[in-house]
Amino acid sequence: MAYQDEITHMNRDELEELQLERLKQTAITCYENIPFYKESFDKVAFDPYTVETLEDIRKAPFTTKQDMRDSYPYGLFAVPREDVKEIHMSSGTTGIATVSGYTENDIHAWGDCFARGLGYAGTGKDDVVHVCYGYGLFTGGLGAHYGGLAVGAETIPMSAGNTKRQIKVLQSMGSTVLCCTPSYAMHIADTAIEMGLDPKKAFTLKSGIHGAEAFSDQFRENLEDKLGYKVFDVYGLTEVMGPGVAMECDRQAGLHVAEDHFFIEVLDVETHEPVPDGEWGELVITTLTKEASPVIRYRTRDITRIMPETCACGRTHRRIDRLHGRTDDMMIIRGVNVFPSQIEDVCTAFPEIADWYQIELSREGGLDIATLKIEIKPDFPIDEIRKIEALQKRLQQALKDELAIKIGIKVVEPHTIQRSEGKAVRVVDLRD
Ligand code: DLL
Numbered sequence: 001m002a003y004q005d006e007i008t009h010m011n012r013d014e015l016e017e018l019q020l021e022r023l024k025q026t027a028i029t030c031y032e033n034i035p036f037y038k039e040s041f042d043k044v045a046f047d048p049y050t051v052e053t054l055e056d057i058r059k060a061p062f063t064t065k066q067d068m069r070d071s072y073p074y075g076l077f078a079v080p081r082e083d084v085k086e087i088h089m090s091s092g093t094t095g096i097a098t099v100s101g102y103t104e105n106d107i108h109a110w111g112d113c114f115a116r117g118l119g120y121a122g123t124g125k126d127d128v129v130h131v132c133y134g135y136g137l138f139t140g141g142l143g144a145h146y147g148g149l150a151v152g153a154e155t156i157p158m159s160a161g162n163t164k165r166q167i168k169v170l171q172s173m174g175s176t177v178l179c180c181t182p183s184y185a186m187h188i189a190d191t192a193i194e195m196g197l198d199p200k201k202a203f204t205l206k207s208g209i210h211g212a213e214a215f216s217d218q219f220r221e222n223l224e225d226k227l228g229y230k231v232f233d234v235y236g237l238t239e240v241m242g243p244g245v246a247m248e249c250d251r252q253a254g255l256h257v258a259e260d261h262f263f264i265e266v267l268d269v270e271t272h273e274p275v276p277d278g279e280w281g282e283l284v285i286t287t288l289t290k291e292a293s294p295v296i297r298y299r300t301r302d303i304t305r306i307m308p309e310t311c312a313c314g315r316t317h318r319r320i321d322r323l324h325g326r327t328d329d330m331m332i333i334r335g336v337n338v339f340p341s342q343i344e345d346v347c348t349a350f351p352e353i354a355d356w357y358q359i360e361l362s363r364e365g366g367l368d369i370a371t372l373k374i375e376i377k378p379d380f381p382i383d384e385i386r387k388i389e390a391l392q393k394r395l396q397q398a399l400k401d402e403l404a405i406k407i408g409i410k411v412v413e414p415h416t417i418q419r420s421e422g423k424a425v426r427v428v429d430l431r432d
Contacts (some may be wrong), residue, residue: 002119003151004112007260015316016054019263024051024286025058030294032079036071037296054263057286058274062297068098068239076293084292089137090238092254100139101240109289110241113258114147114234117247120256120313121207121232123177125152130175132166132184133212134422135159138243140212141432144179144211147244153177160184161336161423163191170203175374178208182215182223182231186355189226194378200228209234211243213423214325214341218348222355227366233322235312237302240285240295241301246320254307254319261289264320265297266306269327277308282327283320301326331361331427333370337403340426343407344399352391356417359407360432370410372399378414 002008010018023334027048030037041048046060047066068076077084085104089097091395101108114381129148133140143160148155156173158166165189178185183206197249199205203229210233220231235255236243244253245262257264266281267274275281284302289364303326307319326337332338340359347357354375362369374395376388399407418425 002122003115003166004119008116008256008317010316012316015259015388018260019288020051020054022260023054023263024048025050026286026288026290026294027057027296029078030296033296034076034206036067036075040067042298044321046409048059057297058265059265060296062284062299063271063295064299065239065301071097072096073099074101078291078294079103080141086142087137088142088238088242091138093322093347097137098239098242099293105289106234106241106291109261110143110244111146111150113241113261114143114243114247115150116258117209117232117234117244117353118147118151118153120247121177121209121212121230122248122250123148123151123153123207124218126264126328127151127153127176127206128173129153129155129177129179130158130166130170130173131156132158132160132178132180132188132421133243138422139238140179140181140422143236143242143244146177146302148177149387162190163421164195167192167202170205171296173246174204176204176206178205178210178229180208180210181212181420181423182210182219183213183420184422185210185227185231186370187419187421188222190354193226199226203227203230209247211235214323214329214339216341216345216348217322219347219355222348226382235302235320235323237300239292239300240287241290245285248322249311249315250413251311251313251314253311254321256311256315256317256319259317261287263288264306266304266320269303275305277306280305280321280324290342301328303327303330329427331359331370332363333368333405336403338403338405342427344401345372345398346402347372349397349398350391350395352376353395354378354414356419358417358425359427360430361427368431370405371410373410375411375414375417 029047052348084101086102131144135141233248236245246257263286304320360371
């Protein structure tokens, strides 16, 4: 039995009944305890006492990141401060951070959600969970940590950074599960190789629980090849909890949403109307159990789709597809919409190219110019300019075939693209 199997296999009618009961409660709690929600519900005449079906929540207004910023720090809390036991914040690259609060129950629910995903990966009491997501205000470290504790595994709070030490501890503690961003997992693997180790032999890893950033199927395959383990995608965001909102099972075919804790909608990016299952749109999340900072219809800006079929693993919680990226990650290059992950898909399929890349956007004469910086693998025998030029041409053609735009290719010296300990910086925008 994996962790909370009985919940992840719940009969769908019962699950939806539970969702409805929790949804009604959440809407009322928000209305009664958070002035922001009282005002915003009243503005559109949404009466939380009349919610009768799950669809009724569509009458409620959205909550945006800006609403959260405007309410910084405690404006969206539904409980008195003495009931708040933990705080996390998003990094807030564009200014004020968003805050998420947790009561004791919220922390347990969070651990449960992450632990389910660890269970999907076969993790149990005999495992050693090595957590090198950052600890601190970022939700990655502690979210994975609470999950590790909930499944009863030995949990190592490494946090991110000091890669050589990570490698030593992975070896000496016999870690079996690696929790970090996919780009940091790649950096650990590459560093181990540079140290003369074969990560497949040096480590005893069975699985990696990787998320917090988009990564292509090819990147995943390259990681699995290097580390000799299986990669499971994990999705989450600070505003609604942190990692564990949705996690992948061993079918590697989409992420099961913890539907007893979250109600999801996928909406057309422009009309904000729901799209049919199977179609891509923006993920909107309503929390169903969060006590300290519940959220109604949070616009995640993440693009995904609800996978229409039931998963072959037998779990009844619906799956969302792996994320392409965020609406705000999408680059418009000469009128064509491009996600960094589409570029990653193409370049990581070239065996000569290292798994590090960066896209630089600039503007020349009013036109957008995209340049893809890549490194060649240090052990790949390309020492002639002629061969490098041929590689550049092949890559440029492959990108053109895939994306219908011309992207400049710049081969840079090994190790010049910044390695990440957390989320990788894939796009550098030098336009005004
Ligand atoms: O990244 C929480 C997290 C930590 C998730 C560890 C998974 C593992 P934030 O820093 O608030 O929280 O960033 C949330 O990251 O809206 C997505 O755009 C992106 N993201 C998270 N997970 C994935 C994923 C954490 N599996 C934002 N694939 C989200 C693609 C992801 N993007």
